Amino acid sequence: MGKSRSLWWSPGTGARVATLAVALFSASAMIATLAPPAAATAGIGLLNPWAEENENPNPKQQPVALSQAKRDAQNFNFIIAHPIDYQGDVAQMRRVNPRLILLAYMNATFLQQGQPGGNLPESAYAHDKNGKRIKNPSSGNTLMNPASQEFIKTRIFECQAFLTQSGYNGCYLDLLGIAPLSTPFVSAVPVNPATKKPYTTGQWLAATGGLAAAVRAALHPHLVYGNGLSNGTLFFGTQTDQLVKDLDGAVAEAWIRGSHNPVGAFPSESAWKQNVDMLAYVEKQGKPLLTLTKLWVHATTAQVNQWYQYTLASFLLGSQGRSAFFFSPGPNVSRTTPCSLCNLRIGSPMGQYAKASGVYQRQFSTGRVLVNPTGTTVTVRLGRTYFDANHHAITTAKMAPNTGLILTTS
Numbered sequence: 001m002g003k004s005r006s007l008w009w010s011p012g013t014g015a016r017v018a019t020l021a022v023a024l025f026s027a028s029a030m031i032a033t034l035a036p037p038a039a040a041t042a043g044i045g046l047l048n049p050w051a052e053e054n055e056n057p058n059p060k061q062q063p064v065a066l067s068q069a070k071r072d073a074q075n076f077n078f079i080i081a082h083p084i085d086y087q088g089d090v091a092q093m094r095r096v097n098p099r100l101i102l103l104a105y106m107n108a109t110f111l112q113q114g115q116p117g118g119n120l121p122e123s124a125y126a127h128d129k130n131g132k133r134i135k136n137p138s139s140g141n142t143l144m145n146p147a148s149q150e151f152i153k154t155r156i157f158e159c160q161a162f163l164t165q166s167g168y169n170g171c172y173l174d175l176l177g178i179a180p181l182s183t184p185f186v187s188a189v190p191v192n193p194a195t196k197k198p199y200t201t202g203q204w205l206a207a208t209g210g211l212a213a214a215v216r217a218a219l220h221p222h223l224v225y226g227n228g229l230s231n232g233t234l235f236f237g238t239q240t241d242q243l244v245k246d247l248d249g250a251v252a253e254a255w256i257r258g259s260h261n262p263v264g265a266f267p268s269e270s271a272w273k274q275n276v277d278m279l280a281y282v283e284k285q286g287k288p289l290l291t292l293t294k295l296w297v298h299a300t301t302a303q304v305n306q307w308y309q310y311t312l313a314s315f316l317l318g319s320q321g322r323s324a325f326f327f328s329p330g331p332n333v334s335r336t337t338p339c340s341l342c343n344l345r346i347g348s349p350m351g352q353y354a355k356a357s358g359v360y361q362r363q364f365s366t367g368r369v370l371v372n373p374t375g376t377t378v379t380v381r382l383g384r385t386y387f388d389a390n391h392h393a394i395t396t397a398k399m400a401p402n403t404g405l406i407l408t409t410s
Contacts, residue, residue, distance in 0.1 A: 042073075042076050043342040045346065047312075047343070048321070050324035051075070053086075054081050054085070054335075055335045069086050078101045080105050082105050090166065090168065103172035106173055108211060109176065109180055113141055118154075124145055125144055126191075128187075129189075129191055134180075136185065136187075143190060156219070163219070170219065170225065171219065173215065174226075180204070202239065209245070209246040213246040227250070229244070229250050229253075229289070230252060230253060231256065241281065249288040251291075252275075252278065253292045255291040256275045256310075257293055258294075260297055262297065264303075266373070276360075279320075282322075289324075293311045295307050295328065295329050307327070308327050308329065308341070309341065309403070309404045310404040311325075311327055312339075312404065326339075341389060346367025346408055358380070367406065372400070375402075379396060
């Protein structure tokens with residue numbers, strides 16, 4: 001997640017260096033109009049929420065207040081955070097929510113600005129075709145060679161230090177995917193030192209997967225999650241799926257949409273289906289997929305609500321219960337805003353999703369989920385009375401293009 005705060009931690013000082021990405025607009029009240037108040041516990045059934053506390057600005061770089069830490073534990077089952085964020089509060093948070101998994105944020109492939117390189121050899125750095133080091137222009141972070149054993153040792157050390165400091169369940173490795181292979185995300189394209197040519201996608205993913213596997217082996221039984229799957233199209237087409245084997249859980253940061261795509265840009269039906277199907281693929285390996293959808297462009301309340309229910313309904317079609325959902329309606333909105341739809345009592349899934357009556361559907365013991373990922377309005381006769389997220393009773397659903405419905409029987 002390249003926009004998260006840059007941070008490094010030194011075992012000697014516990015120093016924390018942070019910068020917050022420039023905010024684009026505020027949408028904090030938009031999703032509140034859609035549904036009842038947040039759940040009293042962290043989701044119900046497949047409505048499983050997670051959060052990115054690491055992207056929240058904390059005053060004076062201090063730990064989150066205990067009262068807020070307890071609320072976060074109550075509202076989420078997975079939280080990615082800097083080690084200082086919940087330092088000293090972990091035991092009380094786990095009493096609030098025994099299911100809670102806390103992961104310490106780390107940048108897996110960049111040496112962050114202000115973070116000393118120590119005695120790392122030049123071979124630990126990534127280089128362009130002219131032999132120059134490579135930067136991320138927005139953060140100033142320096143791209144490293146993910147196959148360098150010297151650099152891998154720094155990732156293991158940092159994870160161990162973070163776990164000692166925080167008491168979390170494990171570490172979260174950001175930027176394992178293919179973003180560093182192209183400009184303008186980086187100042188130049190990295191060259192594979194083994195071939196003297198630009199990295200291929202497969203070579204880069206093999207190297208970052210190897211880094212993740214080494215950290216995972218060294219830190220076992222602590223968990224190691226990672227970001228790099230991106231979306232369904234890259235997962236099945238560019239084969240970011242190969243990262244899954246090297247992790248205990250994975251994040252798809254551009255699930256269904258890219259953060260700055262136009263608000264009216266929806267994926268094709270086939271691309272949408274790949275995003276849904278990647279949930280089942282990851283879960284079949286016994287691992288959770290943490291989906292992340294960012295709507296970081298100007299949007300009306302109606303558009304935010306459409307994207308919110310569309311993506312959550314899509315998540316419910318594909319998940320079998322291991323995975324978790326997160327929707328971010330704007331860069332200024334707190335990443336620990338509770339999931340306002342995660343208290344809908346839809347019950348247990350009664351089978352897999354399927355296309356019927358022109359939309360994709362999945363039946364639940366006390367609910368029903370429908371998604372129309374096409375460009376055509378479809379009317380579906382439900383066969384009984386259901387209640388939508390706003391408690392309106394309906395027997396027929398007229399579904400506009402690119403919309404989702406989460407229905408309950410009471």
